[in-house]
Amino acid sequence: MRVAILSPVWFPVPPxxxxxxxxxxxxxADGLVDAGADVTLFASGDSHTKARLxxxxxxxxxxxxxxxxxxxQHAAACMEQATEGRFDIVHDHSGLLALALGALExxxxxxxxxxxxxxxxxxVYETICRIAPRAHLVSLTHAQRRPKxxxxxxxxxxxxxxxxxYPFDPGNxxxxxxxxxxxxxKGAHRAIDVARAAGLPLRLAxxxxxxxxxxxxxxxxxxxxxxxxxxxxxxxxxxxxxxxQRARATxxxxxxxxPFGLVMIESxxxxxxxxxxxxxxVPEVLDxxxxxxxxxxxxxxxxxxSRADALDPQVxxxxxxxxxxxxRMVSDHLxxxxxxxxxxxxxxxxx
Numbered sequence: 001m002r003v004a005i006l007s008p009v010w011f012p013v014p015p016x017x018x019x020x021x022x023x024x025x026x027x028x029a030d031g032l033v034d035a036g037a038d039v040t041l042f043a044s045g046d047s048h049t050k051a052r053l054x055x056x057x058x059x060x061x062x063x064x065x066x067x068x069x070x071x072x073q074h075a076a077a078c079m080e081q082a083t084e085g086r087f088d089i090v091h092d093h094s095g096l097l098a099l100a101l102g103a104l105e106x107x108x109x110x111x112x113x114x115x116x117x118x119x120x121x122x123x124v125y126e127t128i129c130r131i132a133p134r135a136h137l138v139s140l141t142h143a144q145r146r147p148k149x150x151x152x153x154x155x156x157x158x159x160x161x162x163x164x165x166y167p168f169d170p171g172n173x174x175x176x177x178x179x180x181x182x183x184x185x186k187g188a189h190r191a192i193d194v195a196r197a198a199g200l201p202l203r204l205a206x207x208x209x210x211x212x213x214x215x216x217x218x219x220x221x222x223x224x225x226x227x228x229x230x231x232x233x234x235x236x237x238x239x240x241x242x243x244x245q246r247a248r249a250t251x252x253x254x255x256x257x258x259p260f261g262l263v264m265i266e267s268x269x270x271x272x273x274x275x276x277x278x279x280x281x282v283p284e285v286l287d288x289x290x291x292x293x294x295x296x297x298x299x300x301x302x303x304x305x306s307r308a309d310a311l312d313p314q315v316x317x318x319x320x321x322x323x324x325x326x327x328r329m330v331s332d333h334l335x336x337x338x339x340x341x342x343x344x345x346x347x348x349x350x351x
Contacts, residue, residue, distance in 0.1 A: 005041050028333060074094070079104065108341045110138060117147040134344065141260055143281045167270070173247070177205075198301075205240065249272060261281055264276065274293075
């Protein structure tokens with residue numbers, strides 16, 4: 001099978017820092033190659049992959065993130081090759097622009113929805129799917145679909161991890177950990193409240209590049225730093241893993257409809273329990289009382305820590321291996337591609 005994978009262009013694959021989607025794209029592209037597929041990855045030229053790499057930009061244009069001109073050039077390069085019949089299927093991870101362009105393609109086109117649908121994106125997806133009746137959408141969790149269940153969902157394919165990059169370590173240095181971009185919906189300020197109430201040290205790490213992220217950080221996070229509460233910036237992968245391995249618990253105090261939450265499976269893979277609020281994907285990703293503790297309000301997290309302490313780190317790791325191994329994600333996607341190709345073939349036969 002000849003598969004084109006279109007990654008977001010803003011960060012290399014795999015990313016050197018922030019970039020959850022890019023990590024998933026990296027794992028999927030390499031896994032498909034290992035499974036025998038002929039894969040072309042459209043990403044920035046500073047990417048590293050087992051697939052054939054096609055790029056418009058030698059370096060990821062991170063400084064232009066969100067600007068359509070750069071994104072359009074990247075997506076158009078993939079679509080141009082697709083119109084030449086080089087692929088059996090195109091799988092887009094880059095966003096709404098490529099989904100709209102994919103409507104122009106005569107071949108099967110699959111689009112993974114990586115973001116939430118309860119805000120502005122939901123109506124845009126509805127519009128694009130009305131004008132692109134051949135669109136096939138893949139969700140990360142069933143919770144992600146709730147705001148727009150009528151969209152043309154083809155399958156649900158949870159994310160996965162390269163578990164070799166997340167070594168199991170049941171150690172515990174006694175601190176709480178928050179990993180995530182600096183944004184009110186992720187809740188770094190709520191993690192600070194939990195740590196203060198529990199009288200525990202807290203380490204925070206995550207992206208803080210965009211103006212709105214910096215505004216939030218200065219207004220709601222920075223005033224809470226000090227006395228054991230430390231912001232480490234945007235850490236490398238190795239630094240992140242070490243933080244996860246040595247934490248007492250990972251605090252996940254989200255206040256939005258999180259589509260997946262990669263941090264949760266990164267944490268349990270290292271053997272560290274997660275204490276999370278019951279929003280979005282959390283009840284699907286975590287097994288309450290097994291791999292983490294789920295609460296209705298972040299103020300309940302202090303009392304939940306003792307229950308998290310009682311969870312077996314070995315069970316956490318084993319659950320990560322059973323549910324979030326890359327081989328499972330690859331087999332899921334190969335089934336999706338077969339299904340999309342068959343549906344398009346049947347549609348063409350019906351005229």
